[in-house]
Amino acid sequence: MAVGDVGPAGPPGRLALDEFAPRSELVVPVTPLTGPCTPVIDAHSHLGGEFGGGWDRRPVAELLDVLDAAGVRCLVDLDGGWGEGVLDAHLARFKEAAPERFACFGGIDWGAWPDHGDRFGEWAAGRLVAQVRRGAQGLKVWKPFGLRVVDQRGARVAVDDPRLDAVWATAADLGIPVTIHVADPVAFFRPLDRHNERYELLRAHPEWHVAAAGLPPFETILNELESLVARHPATVFIGAHVGCYAENLAWVSALLDRCSNFHVDIAMRLDELARQPYTARRFVLRHRDRVLFGADLPADVPMYRVYYRFLETEDEHFPGPCGDAPGRCWPLTGLGLPGDVLQDVYFANAARLLGLAATAPAEAPSW
Numbered sequence: 001m002a003v004g005d006v007g008p009a010g011p012p013g014r015l016a017l018d019e020f021a022p023r024s025e026l027v028v029p030v031t032p033l034t035g036p037c038t039p040v041i042d043a044h045s046h047l048g049g050e051f052g053g054g055w056d057r058r059p060v061a062e063l064l065d066v067l068d069a070a071g072v073r074c075l076v077d078l079d080g081g082w083g084e085g086v087l088d089a090h091l092a093r094f095k096e097a098a099p100e101r102f103a104c105f106g107g108i109d110w111g112a113w114p115d116h117g118d119r120f121g122e123w124a125a126g127r128l129v130a131q132v133r134r135g136a137q138g139l140k141v142w143k144p145f146g147l148r149v150v151d152q153r154g155a156r157v158a159v160d161d162p163r164l165d166a167v168w169a170t171a172a173d174l175g176i177p178v179t180i181h182v183a184d185p186v187a188f189f190r191p192l193d194r195h196n197e198r199y200e201l202l203r204a205h206p207e208w209h210v211a212a213a214g215l216p217p218f219e220t221i222l223n224e225l226e227s228l229v230a231r232h233p234a235t236v237f238i239g240a241h242v243g244c245y246a247e248n249l250a251w252v253s254a255l256l257d258r259c260s261n262f263h264v265d266i267a268m269r270l271d272e273l274a275r276q277p278y279t280a281r282r283f284v285l286r287h288r289d290r291v292l293f294g295a296d297l298p299a300d301v302p303m304y305r306v307y308y309r310f311l312e313t314e315d316e317h318f319p320g321p322c323g324d325a326p327g328r329c330w331p332l333t334g335l336g337l338p339g340d341v342l343q344d345v346y347f348a349n350a351a352r353l354l355g356l357a358a359t360a361p362a363e364a365p366s367w
């Protein structure tokens with residue numbers, strides 16, 4: 001008898017965790033939803049490149065058809081760095097094809113730190129100016145920062161290292177936002193044992209586990225992020241993945257209260273928000289002018305609909321945007337946000353930070 005089969009004589013044997021695939025028997029309302037209630041800016045997307053693991057290989061016209069069908073007016077492509085060649089390729093492929101539909105962000109070449117030593121910040125700030133001149137509309141900071149980025153002596157660079165002040169000041173001068181992702185889900189930093197709430201996911205992706213010797217604890221990195229945002233009030237920061245700490249909305253909320261330059265996107269944290277739906281709803285309502293829509297997944301109509309269902313409806317216990325891939329996403333409960341709040345989250349907040357027209361286009365949606 002195979003493991004897990006129920007024999008005629010009694011209960012099943014032991015079942016391996018990755019074979020457990022329960023089907024919900026819950027009978028609850030399902031809201032029919034074909035598109036968002038208002039146009040959307042996806043403020044967290046990856047169209048591929050050096051870090052993104054390959055291009056979005058669809059012809060751009062095909063991608064635009066998907067965005068039209070999903071109600072997405074503008075896609076922020078965070079993969080425009082590092083290197084002018086990478087940025088230029090993204091600008092040429094996407095931005096030039098449809099200037100209103102894409103915004104490309106640049107990046108920082110941490111590998112050049114040994115060449116510039118303690119003047120690295122000034123050099124990186126200069127590169128940022130050049131990137132914006134070419135057409136970059138923001139700066140993306142990736143999660144190796146604070147974790148594995150080292151200086152010319154091989155020492156870890158703290159997120160609030162003053163040698164980088166010129167970079168943040170330059171972003172403020174240029175009037176561009178900095179989307180910053182530091183750390184990862186808290187469980188990635190905890191021991192990989194039976195108490196780890198992301199065990200299934202980390203078992204499938206052991207390379208994401210960051211509890212190795214020599215790496216800083218989660219709390220150290222987040223304290224540094226708080227210090228960075230507070231020390232640079234003129235710089236607009238967008239903390240990716242709900243301020244990098246979706247598990248602790250009180251912490252994120254306190255930072256949003258304290259620092260008006262701080263914003264967050266909701267990318268790939270629907271399950272974290274959905275398992276605390278009352279707190280999450282209060283969080284979005286309180287910070288409605290600082291929460292941005294972002295998906296962090298390849299553009300796809302069914303995927304976007306899951307996001308819309310989560311934000312707009314009060315549907316309960318439905319699959320997340322990654323379907324039933326092991327450990328990828330716990331079932332969702334919708335937040336049922338009001339229409340005026342959705343307009344801010346979907347469009348107005350990102351439009352303001354990106355310097356786009358502040359209101360959604362008036363024409364009737366095509367979806």
Ligand SMILES: [Zn+2]
Pocket residue numbers: 044045046267296
């Ligand atoms: Zn991302």
